[in-house]
Amino acid sequence: MKKTVMRKYAQLIAKCGVNVQKGQEVIIVAEFDQPEFVRMVAEECYRLGAKKVRVDWTDQKMSKIHTKYQSLKTMSTMEKWEEERWQHNVDVIPCRIYIESEDPDGLKGVDMNKVQKSRQALYPIIKKYRDQLENKYQWCIAAVPGEAWAKKLFPELSRHQAVEKLWEAILMTSRVTDDPIKAWEDHNADLAKRCAYLNRLGIDELHYQAANGTDFTVGLMEKSRFCGGGETSLQNIFFNPNIPSEECFTSPKRGRADGIVYATKPLSYQGQLIENFWIRFKDGKAVEWNAEKNNEMLTKMLTIDEGASYLGECALVPVDSPISNSGLLFYNTLFDENAACHLAVGRGFPDCVEGFETMSLEEVRALGVNESMTHVDFMIGCDTMNITAKCRDGKTVPIFRNGNWAF
Numbered sequence: 001m002k003k004t005v006m007r008k009y010a011q012l013i014a015k016c017g018v019n020v021q022k023g024q025e026v027i028i029v030a031e032f033d034q035p036e037f038v039r040m041v042a043e044e045c046y047r048l049g050a051k052k053v054r055v056d057w058t059d060q061k062m063s064k065i066h067t068k069y070q071s072l073k074t075m076s077t078m079e080k081w082e083e084e085r086w087q088h089n090v091d092v093i094p095c096r097i098y099i100e101s102e103d104p105d106g107l108k109g110v111d112m113n114k115v116q117k118s119r120q121a122l123y124p125i126i127k128k129y130r131d132q133l134e135n136k137y138q139w140c141i142a143a144v145p146g147e148a149w150a151k152k153l154f155p156e157l158s159r160h161q162a163v164e165k166l167w168e169a170i171l172m173t174s175r176v177t178d179d180p181i182k183a184w185e186d187h188n189a190d191l192a193k194r195c196a197y198l199n200r201l202g203i204d205e206l207h208y209q210a211a212n213g214t215d216f217t218v219g220l221m222e223k224s225r226f227c228g229g230g231e232t233s234l235q236n237i238f239f240n241p242n243i244p245s246e247e248c249f250t251s252p253k254r255g256r257a258d259g260i261v262y263a264t265k266p267l268s269y270q271g272q273l274i275e276n277f278w279i280r281f282k283d284g285k286a287v288e289w290n291a292e293k294n295n296e297m298l299t300k301m302l303t304i305d306e307g308a309s310y311l312g313e314c315a316l317v318p319v320d321s322p323i324s325n326s327g328l329l330f331y332n333t334l335f336d337e338n339a340a341c342h343l344a345v346g347r348g349f350p351d352c353v354e355g356f357e358t359m360s361l362e363e364v365r366a367l368g369v370n371e372s373m374t375h376v377d378f379m380i381g382c383d384t385m386n387i388t389a390k391c392r393d394g395k396t397v398p399i400f401r402n403g404n405w406a407f
Contacts, residue, residue: 001164001168005171005176006036006040007044008176009037009174009176009180010040010041012174013097013099013142013243014041014044014045014048014097015048016240017097017140017142017241018138019138019239019240020045020048020095021048021049021237022048023049023050023051024049024093025052025053025095027055027094027095028053028054029055029058030055030056030057030098030099030144031100032057033101033147034099038099041099045095054094060103061106063107064109068111072117072118078122086129089129090129093235095140096139098139098140098141099142100142100143100144100332100334101145102146102332103149104273105271105272105273107270107272108271112272112297115270123373127373136233136234138237138239139241140240140241140243141241141242142174143332144167145162145170147159147163149331149332150165153169153328153330169328175244175322184240188230191229191248192228194228195248197407198399199225199226205218205219205256205389206218207387207389207390208259208261208341208387209385209387212264214259214260214262216260218311219252220253220256221251221353221367221369222367223353223354224354225353226248227249227349227351227352228245228247242334244322244335244338245338246317246339247316247317247337247338249314249315250314251311251312251313251353251369251370252312252314252348253367254311254348257281257285257310258282258283260278260280261380262380263380264381265339265340265378267333267378268333272294273331274291274297274301275292277289277295277378279302284310284311287309289302301376305372306372307373308345308346308372310345310346311344311345312344312346312347312349312369312372313349314343315337315342315344317337317342317381318403318404320403321339339379340379340381340382341380341381341385341400342380342381343378344375344376346375346376347375348371350365385400385402385403387400
């Protein structure tokens with residue numbers, strides 16, 4: 001990929017993505033696949049006035065080795081220096097950039113029981129720091145091609161050709177045009193208008209129906225609000241958490257979800273693929289499910305803690321969108337969730353409550369925002385999807401018809 005185009009993308013992530021402010025610290029989390037691009041992003045952060053940029057390199061193969069040889073006790077122990085780093089993040093509130101490039105099957109064969117137990121043990125420690133950071137910092141998830149990921153999408157091409165092809169797909173769907181900043185300003189304005197319309201309706205519940213058997217109703221909180229595109233941190237800094245993003249989303253009320261939903265795309269979860277699955281909800285909770293491939297992983301996903309079986313997000317995405325129109329299945333949630341309507345089990349979003357800025361996390365959760373150590377999106381949208389809103393004033397309003405916006 002041309003360096004000039006990569007540079008535009010790096011500028012987009014630093015400026016439009018996290019919107020680095022002068023004097024802020026930045027943490028970049030990335031695999032080893034595109035070190036040149038990571039250096040570009042770091043440099044663009046410095047050009048915007050970053051005080052310090054730290055890169056935390058990750059590696060799926062190393063993660064597999066750690067899991068194989070470390071004891072569960074070691075994996076479940078947070079060292080003093082690790083807690084001190086969390087405390088440092090609470091004190092300085094750095095921007096966080098996540099650059100994804102992982103192999104969708106890269107953790108196949110890992111002992112997931114061991115991983116799950118270690119995550120459950122560490123979560124109470126992490127939670128006290130994470131809660132202090134909630135909605136205060138800017139973050140952005142973006143992607144670059146990894147060789148294994150590219151070959152998954154384009155197995156007929158050579159490794160070099162597959163990587164180039166994936167670069168093209170990422171840049172196109174991320175709106176890296178001649179002027180990507182302007183393209184994102186226009187896109188954010190459109191999403192903001194759609195969210196404003198949805199919020200004016202006073203929606204009490206959404207009813208989903210599709211030809212594949214999905215028949216599902218989810219209830220919203222009285223103070224629920226739809227968000228989309230960019231958002232503003234509690235430090236009053238505007239940023240875009242996902243590049244790309246096509247969704248208008250909200251957090252439903254815990255305990256209000258009934259019916260069955262069928263996934264329309266495979267889900268890459270913890271480096272493994274879950275395929276052809278459905279979930280049935282009753283009184284808000286997932287009570288029955290099955291996957292043709294990796295049902296055990298689906299079970300772990302929905303039972304890792306009490307909140308993992310409740311919904312944290314409902315997102316509306318038309319099938320007539322850049323990612324969907326690309327015709328590609330990315331095997332990566334950042335992209336696939338922005339090609340189709342989706343739900344997420346697990347943690348909900350406090351900022352999807354009107355007036356959250358003046359509330360504590362406890363108050364927000366008391367209104368019905370779900371709490372969990374996890375947040376996993378799965379795709380349910382398709383070209384036969386109809387969604388109808390039942391509003392608090394008794395009216396019914398079409399929201400989606402045949403997979404696209406009805407307004």
